[in-house]
Amino acid sequence: MRSRPDLPAGPEGPLTLAFPGDARSVRRALRHVIAAAPLCTLSDADRGTTELVLAEVLNNIVEHAYVGCTGRITLSLDLCASGLAVRITDDGLAMPGGAVPSGLLPTNPAAPAATLPEGGFGWFLIKSLTRDLAYHRKEGRNHLSFTLPIG
Amino acid sequence: MKLKPSTIQGVLTVTVQENRIDAASALQFKERMRDVTQGTAHRVILDLGQVHFLDSSGLGAVVAVMKLLAPDRKLELSNLTPTVEKVFRLTRMDTIFTIHPQAGMAGQNALKA
Numbered sequence A: 001m002r003s004r005p006d007l008p009a010g011p012e013g014p015l016t017l018a019f020p021g022d023a024r025s026v027r028r029a030l031r032h033v034i035a036a037a038p039l040c041t042l043s044d045a046d047r048g049t050t051e052l053v054l055a056e057v058l059n060n061i062v063e064h065a066y067v068g069c070t071g072r073i074t075l076s077l078d079l080c081a082s083g084l085a086v087r088i089t090d091d092g093l094a095m096p097g098g099a100v101p102s103g104l105l106p107t108n109p110a111a112p113a114a115t116l117p118e119g120g121f122g123w124f125l126i127k128s129l130t131r132d133l134a135y136h137r138k139e140g141r142n143h144l145s146f147t148l149p150i151g
Numbered sequence B: 001m002k003l004k005p006s007t008i009q010g011v012l013t014v015t016v017q018e019n020r021i022d023a024a025s026a027l028q029f030k031e032r033m034r035d036v037t038q039g040t041a042h043r044v045i046l047d048l049g050q051v052h053f054l055d056s057s058g059l060g061a062v063v064a065v066m067k068l069l070a071p072d073r074k075l076e077l078s079n080l081t082p083t084v085e086k087v088f089r090l091t092r093m094d095t096i097f098t099i100h101p102q103a104g105m106a107g108q109n110a111l112k113a
Helices: A023-035 A044-065 A122-129 B026-036 B056-069 B082-090 B103-112
Strands: A015-020 A072-080 A083-090 A131-138 A141-148 B003-008 B011-016 B043-047 B074-078
Touching (some): A044 A083, A044 A122, B011 B026
Antiparallel strands (some): A083 A141
């Protein structure tokens, strides 16, 4: 997997897991990942941000990619010099337009409170908190990767 | 979804006694808030001091409660934990809501205002 053999893996190496793409399994996987290496070694702030981004991405897969169907999700986390490298795959529907949503902030603070949106914050948060976000679809599978800055 | 309402001098404080408001619990949160705020004071303070995790669904639910209470009643927030505070700051929702550092302080400020 590693393209740079001169960059050694952390003591634990990458954490990889696969689980069903439903809400309950996602919640259980998150709980496990947050408590296990490498995330358990991070500060509370970094762990909180990581949990938020993973929850947004995984819940999107359950709600949009696996709408009306089921399948598996794979998650891989690797703590390296540039941050936490995350790779996520699923076998659900492709992203509309073959790209991740624009993730613009849906809120206009000047707009009346009654018109405030109650959704649409997910991709904004993901894009705000990650670097090198990349998506592609290959052989019926969605591949999403990004880096979470650490420290 | 455990919510603890308490009214002090006309200000209703609702303490969320859960550590998450997320995709799995957002709807329940909204419905419970609707129940506990019925026929209440003009000011409702939501104490989020025990909530360590709030995702975009949870944020949407808090916005929905604010809209539910409007225009006669105002929803204010207090006691945000660091990760929750970050969500409000990044989405600029910190400019929409009055956010108090502590619940006790929120009550005092509410009385003064």
